Amino acid sequence: MNLLHPGQDGYAEELAGFQTAVPTAPAAVVAAESAEDVVAAVRYAAEHRLAVAVQATGHGLTAGTDGVLISTRRMTGVEIDVAARTARVEAGARWEAVIAAAGEHGLAPLSGSSPDVGVVGYTLSGGFGLMARRYGRAADHVRALDVVTADGELRRAEPGSDLFWALRGGRAGFGVVTAIEFELLPVRELYGGSLTFDSADVPAVLRAWRTWSAAAPDTLTTSVAMIPYPDLPMVPEPLRGKHAAQVRIAYLGEDGDSLVAPLRAVAPALADTLRVLPFTESGSIAAEPRQPHGYHGTNATVSQLNDAMLDAVLEHAGPGAATPPVLIVDRLGGALARTPETPGVGWDRSAEFVVRALSVVGDDGVAAVRRAHAKLFDALAPWTTGRLLPFVYGEHAPEEVAEGVYPAADLRRLRELNRRFDPENAFRAR
Ligand SMILES: Cc1cc2nc3c(=O)[nH]c(=O)nc-3n(C[C@H](O)[C@H](O)[C@H](O)COP(=O)(O)OP(=O)(O)OC[C@H]3O[C@@H](n4cnc5c(N)ncnc54)[C@H](O)[C@@H]3O)c2cc1C
Structure with a gap:
């Protein structure tokens, strides 16, 4: 087992991941290469009465740990x-x-x-x-x-x-x-990509996407994002400095161009990347950044997306908002609304949309981001049904991470199982 302590060569490198805004200072990091290393690391932590946390890529880091961090990045089979x-x-x-x-x-x-x-x-x-x-x-x-x-x-x-x-x-x-x-x-290929529209068209695009996606077949998974592109040379023209609306599409049916025609008719697109593409290029649909940075985010599942909610989304996250996040609204439903054969832990199958906010953590720190996000999610509260675990990002207390994520019965069962499988609460950093 490759055990690294603070100050040792490789310790800081092993900690480094995609998220840079969650402070963490484990007592030891284990650079695991096999299941046997993981067994040894968990036993070591138990012997020393230390908490255990896991990191693969650091994309989902929510709480730091002062215990043993098991780094799985070498286990790539x-x-x-x-x-x-x-x-x-x-x-x-x-x-x-x-x-x-x-x-x-x-x-x-x-x-x-x-x-x-x-x-x-x-x-x-x-x-x-x-x-x-x-x-x-x-x-x-x-x-x-x-x-x-x-x-x-x-x-x-x-x-x-x-x-x-x-x-x-x-x-x-x-x-x-x-x-x-x-x-x-x-699935070998799909029709996918995005349509990006200029700042002035954002309200019309949001409304058009809401209507258009309501009739979507299950073979279509789609979201609309509002993205404040910085006015920096790294951002390609024509997006530089724009607060754009971007409709993202992954469609498994025939004749995608006909399906998206009503969206293309809303306004001239700044960029249109829709095409039939091999699934191996599916990362190009959202084309998310790959360089590590500090970010904080949360989300709410909602039962509808009425005009008052769209107005709130535009006010707190649209062009003109004081501290706009990247805002993404996904349409749920389809297979997500049906109970699968062997369901895992809770997922709000009745929700129609998830609204997610994600902000880069700047000099003002996480508190400023939280305040800005709270304004948006407070306005959506009357229609909020829950929260999705994957889209809780950045520094959160462990008990806060699960807030709103599970129905009461699932939460009770999870807590019972937690006590059974982890009586000392070693895996407390969620
Ligand atoms: C740019 C970006 C795009 C994303 N897109 C999507 C998306 O489209 N859909 C979606 O659902 N989510 C998405 N996510 C969220 C992502 O799925 C979660 O953040 C997920 O937890 C990341 O896992 P990771 O292993 O990459 O990150 P890590 O930070 O390494 O791990 C996150 C957490 O997962 C748990 N974990 C990781 N490995 C193990 C293990 N071996 N055993 C036990 N627990 C473990 C731990 O609790 C750990 O703290 C996205 C996140 C980012 C930053």
Whole structure:
């Protein structure tokens, strides 16, 4: 086991991840290379009565730890079983690797907007992907997980077991997953990309997207974003300095151009990247940044998107807002509204949309971002039904991370299982 203490060579490098705004100073970092290393690390933490936290890519970091941080970035194995249409993936693999390996066989995983994100952290959070309205959450397509529980035992979690239920949506709190097995879908290509519109057209685009997406077939997964592009040379023209509206589309049906014609008619687009593309290029749809930075974000699932709500979204997050975040509204429904065969932990199947806000943490710190986001989410509160775990980003107290995420019955069961599998609360950093 490669155990690193503060000040030792490699300690700081091992901590570094995508998120740079969550301070963390573990007593030790374990650069794990195998399930055996993870077992040894969990046993070491138990012996020294230290908390255990896990990091693969650092995309989802919410709370720092002063205990043992198990870094899984070297555990990157990906195996595809073409006949069974499944993948077995080690704890540190990113979607990018699975998409490439599955793509060689005309298969695709239920990955999300960024191929840079870690497979395990994403799936344990629920996993809301590019084909979510067609196939549902990634967590609901998991076949088995290998997990080291707080007692230092490597277990296999399979359908029917409490651990299998809790890990699929309950994220941390139950153990360190060393490998995950899940279904792949026979998807070789899709119609996808984005339409980006100028600042002046933002209100019209939001309203048009709401109407257009209401009639969407399940084969269409779509969101609309409002993005304040900085006026910096790194931002390409014609987006530089614009507060743009961007409609994002992933469509598995025929004749995508006809489907999007009503959107193209709303206003002239600043950029139009819609085309038939191989699933291996699906990361280009949202084209999210890959360079590490500090960010903070939260979200709300809502039962509708009425005019008062759109007005609030525009006021607090649109062009002209004092401190606008990147604001994304996703249409839920489709397969996300149906109960899957082996459901994992809670997901609000009745919600119609999720509204997510994400801000870069500037010199004013996290508190300023929280204040700005609170104005938006307070205005949406009358229609808010819950919150999605994957889109809680940046510094949060562990108990705050799960706020609003689980229905009461699921939360009770999760807490009972937490006490059973982790009586000393070693996995407290969620
Ligand atoms: C740019 C960007 C795009 C995103 N797009 C999407 C999207 O389209 N859909 C979506 O659903 N989510 C999306 N997310 C959210 C993402 O799925 C979560 O933040 C997820 O937790 C990230 O996992 P990670 O392993 O990459 O990050 P990490 O920060 O390394 O891990 C996050 C957390 O996951 C848990 N975890 C990770 N590995 C293990 C393990 N082996 N065992 C137990 N627990 C573990 C831990 O609680 C850890 O703190 C996105 C995030 C970013 C920053």
